[in-house]
Amino acid sequence: MNTGSFHSLRGSLPTAALLLVILGIIYTATEIIGSPVLGQFVIRMYIYLILVVGLQIFMGNSNILWFPHVAFMGIGAYVSSICSMEPFQKSISLTSLYPILADIHLPFLPALLVGALAAAIVAAILGLPLMRLSDFPVVITSFALLIILHVVMTNWHSLTNGPQTFFGVDQFTDLKTAAIWAAIVVVVACVFRESKVGLQLRASRDDSISAGAIGIDLIKVRWIALVLSAFIAGLGGGLFAHFITSFTPKAFFLTETFVILAMLVIGGPATVSGAVIGTILVTVIYQSLRWVENTLNIHQVFSGNVAGLTDTGLSLILIAMLILRPGGFLERRELSPGVPAAWLTRKRPAGASLTPQVSATQEQELK
Amino acid sequence: MSEAFGFIVSALSLGSMYALMALGLVLIYGILKLVNFAYGELIMVAGYTLYLLNGSPLPWLVMGFCAILAAIVASVLTEYIAFRPIRDKSLTAMLITSFAVSTLFQNAALLLISPRSRVVPLPDIFSQSIAVGNVLIQMRDIMAVVVTFVLLGALTLLLNRTVLGIALRAAADNMRMTRMLGVPANLLISMAFAISGLLAGTVALFWLGRTASVTPGIGLEPLIVAFVATVLGGLNSLVGAVVGGYVLALMTVGINTFLPQDLVDYRQAFTFALVILVLLFRPEGLISSKIGTGNRP
Numbered sequence: 001m002n003t004g005s006f007h008s009l010r011g012s013l014p015t016a017a018l019l020l021v022i023l024g025i026i027y028t029a030t031e032i033i034g035s036p037v038l039g040q041f042v043i044r045m046y047i048y049l050i051l052v053v054g055l056q057i058f059m060g061n062s063n064i065l066w067f068p069h070v071a072f073m074g075i076g077a078y079v080s081s082i083c084s085m086e087p088f089q090k091s092i093s094l095t096s097l098y099p100i101l102a103d104i105h106l107p108f109l110p111a112l113l114v115g116a117l118a119a120a121i122v123a124a125i126l127g128l129p130l131m132r133l134s135d136f137p138v139v140i141t142s143f144a145l146l147i148i149l150h151v152v153m154t155n156w157h158s159l160t161n162g163p164q165t166f167f168g169v170d171q172f173t174d175l176k177t178a179a180i181w182a183a184i185v186v187v188v189a190c191v192f193r194e195s196k197v198g199l200q201l202r203a204s205r206d207d208s209i210s211a212g213a214i215g216i217d218l219i220k221v222r223w224i225a226l227v228l229s230a231f232i233a234g235l236g237g238g239l240f241a242h243f244i245t246s247f248t249p250k251a252f253f254l255t256e257t258f259v260i261l262a263m264l265v266i267g268g269p270a271t272v273s274g275a276v277i278g279t280i281l282v283t284v285i286y287q288s289l290r291w292v293e294n295t296l297n298i299h300q301v302f303s304g305n306v307a308g309l310t311d312t313g314l315s316l317i318l319i320a321m322l323i324l325r326p327g328g329f330l331e332r333r334e335l336s337p338g339v340p341a342a343w344l345t346r347k348r349p350a351g352a353s354l355t356p357q358v359s360a361t362q363e364q365e366l367k
Numbered sequence: 368m369s370e371a372f373g374f375i376v377s378a379l380s381l382g383s384m385y386a387l388m389a390l391g392l393v394l395i396y397g398i399l400k401l402v403n404f405a406y407g408e409l410i411m412v413a414g415y416t417l418y419l420l421n422g423s424p425l426p427w428l429v430m431g432f433c434a435i436l437a438a439i440v441a442s443v444l445t446e447y448i449a450f451r452p453i454r455d456k457s458l459t460a461m462l463i464t465s466f467a468v469s470t471l472f473q474n475a476a477l478l479l480i481s482p483r484s485r486v487v488p489l490p491d492i493f494s495q496s497i498a499v500g501n502v503l504i505q506m507r508d509i510m511a512v513v514v515t516f517v518l519l520g521a522l523t524l525l526l527n528r529t530v531l532g533i534a535l536r537a538a539a540d541n542m543r544m545t546r547m548l549g550v551p552a553n554l555l556i557s558m559a560f561a562i563s564g565l566l567a568g569t570v571a572l573f574w575l576g577r578t579a580s581v582t583p584g585i586g587l588e589p590l591i592v593a594f595v596a597t598v599l600g601g602l603n604s605l606v607g608a609v610v611g612g613y614v615l616a617l618m619t620v621g622i623n624t625f626l627p628q629d630l631v632d633y634r635q636a637f638t639f640a641l642v643i644l645v646l647l648f649r650p651e652g653l654i655s656s657k658i659g660t661g662n663r664p
Binding site for chain 2: 063130133136137139143147148151152255258265306308309310311316319322326327
């Protein structure tokens with residue numbers, strides 16, 4: 001281990017510790033209250049957290065609007081479910097499954113990792129040629145990749161049961177599993193952000209020409225971040241599948257993309273703390289709106305069923321947020337125990353990296 | 368012989384819709400560098416306007432104009448409310464905004480109207496057809512082609528002969544310079560969104576004509592089509608967008624006619640794989656002739 005990675009560990013430690021404390025408090029409170037409804041809600045939040053923090057690793061550090069994230073989540077969900085499902089259940093759920101796969105039966109943890117690995121491999125292969133693009137081409141190609149993966153998921157009947165529901169997955173994801181994985185992912189993201197590759201990626205995000213001039217290989221650092229991000233997406237997908245137990249390819253398409261993007265953007269894509277805070281905030285808002293919607297429907301307040309209230313509300317909040325604070329709540333600085341003091345004295349905290357300062361000076365220049 | 372004629376007519380009519388869609392997208396992209404994800408929803412807005420006017424005593428032509436007007440108003444308002452405040456801040460933020468606006472429109476339709484499809488009124492002429500040899504040609508196909516040609520002609524005149532058109536082309540070439548020369552940017556951008564709305568509204572009439580119904584999610588397919596056509600035709604070229612539209616339509620009709628059925632399911636995946644390949648090897652699009660001259664900043 002060289003000094004660089006030691007430095008990255010030290011630099012990211014305060015932020016990671018603070019975020020873990022927040023996650024720990026939520027976990028403990030949920031365990032103490034013990035309400036099943038709350039438990040479901042918090043598991044869902046942890047899964048979102050894994051996905052959003054995973055997206056932050058690539059999109060936040062590279063500033064590339066990245067759509068296929070939920071498709072990688074889908075790959076993780078399908079692959080891990082196929083691996084963990086009992087052969088008998090497979091003969092019911094997936095009638096046209098390839099014989100080689102029919103007898104595979106892995107425990108939950110290996111299945112989860114295989115799913116994540118599958119997502120990472122697909123991302124590594126398909127993503128590599130995309131990494132050198134920017135501007136319009138990268139927006140369109142990333143959108144195109146989401147559509148392609150969605151079309152494949154919808155039509156590969158042998159593996160995914162096509163557009164019909166994929167069912168019969170065992171419910172392995174409980175509160176503890178979700179919380180542990182969320183904690184691991186948050187630490188990974190914090191360390192990555194301060195690591196050599198993370199710093200290089202952020203430097204090239206803020207000024208790609210200068211970054212190139214000091215020898216940063218833009219394609220390589222983007223690609224590493226993408227693969228890591230897709231691995232985490234696959235992990236989140238696996239946890240999601242073993243929580244919800246039945247799903248369709250629609251669960252990994254535009255609606256989900258929008259929710260995850262909204263969480264990241266409202267919180268602040270440039271920081272891990274932003275991703276965490278955004279997820280918690282938006283999950284609470286989103287689930288409250290959903291509760292309102294369900295209540296209205298159960299009591300038949302309006303003649304027809306109310307639909308679309310949740311996403312209407314969320315898109316309004318997102319648009320308002322983008323107008324008022326386009327960088328999100330935590331635009332540049334990570335949350336850390338030292339930050340409030342630093343704000344008061346107007347000095348940079350010891351753990352802060354160089355890049356925020358660079359981007360700050362750049363912004364002044366632009367003005 | 369007459370089968371070939373039918374093939375050409377359906378490719379031409381589909382291509383006309385694709386070309387207009389791509390044109391509206393490129394117009395905005397050229398000036399703002401914004402890929403407008405909310406663009407497909409303009410078709411939805413026009414569709415629901417027609418649905419709401421259904422049963423009113425107005426003649427259909429008036430309803431059609433109202434629908435186009437609604438698309439224009441929606442387009443201009445979107446720019447005014449959502450894009451203008453963040454225009455100078457961050458491009459990624461603007462992209463996400465357009466994605467959010469798209470979601471907002473779709474879900475507002477879900478919420479206020481219905482998740483189910485709604486019937487839109489169409490004139491009788493849309494369901495009529497004429498026989499050429501032994502092939503039936505739909506009247507609405509012919510109308511789509513004619514209307515598109517008229518619109519393209521008018522737009523060419525506008526862009527080449529009027530102050531507005533010249534300013535639009537200049538802005539697409541170099542927005543900052545155009546502003547420095549005293550062209551009011553806000554007005555110009557509003558006009559671009561208005562033209563973009565006009566194009567989408569016109570396409571909507573023919574797009575809806577195929578199924579005679581409108582759903583909240585109807586905007587996705589035309590949006591995708593516009594993306595692909597834009598990429599094929601070159602991102603910086605209005606002419607390229609039109610050409611790209613027709614090329615894509617030719618490919619689509621060809622695939623539907625000649626490809627085996629189980630591969631047609633994957634059609635979208637194939638077209639998009641093609642798009643990615645084009646962008647990898649020619650990031651400026653297949654045809655990179657520019658609207659104006661000179662380099663972009």
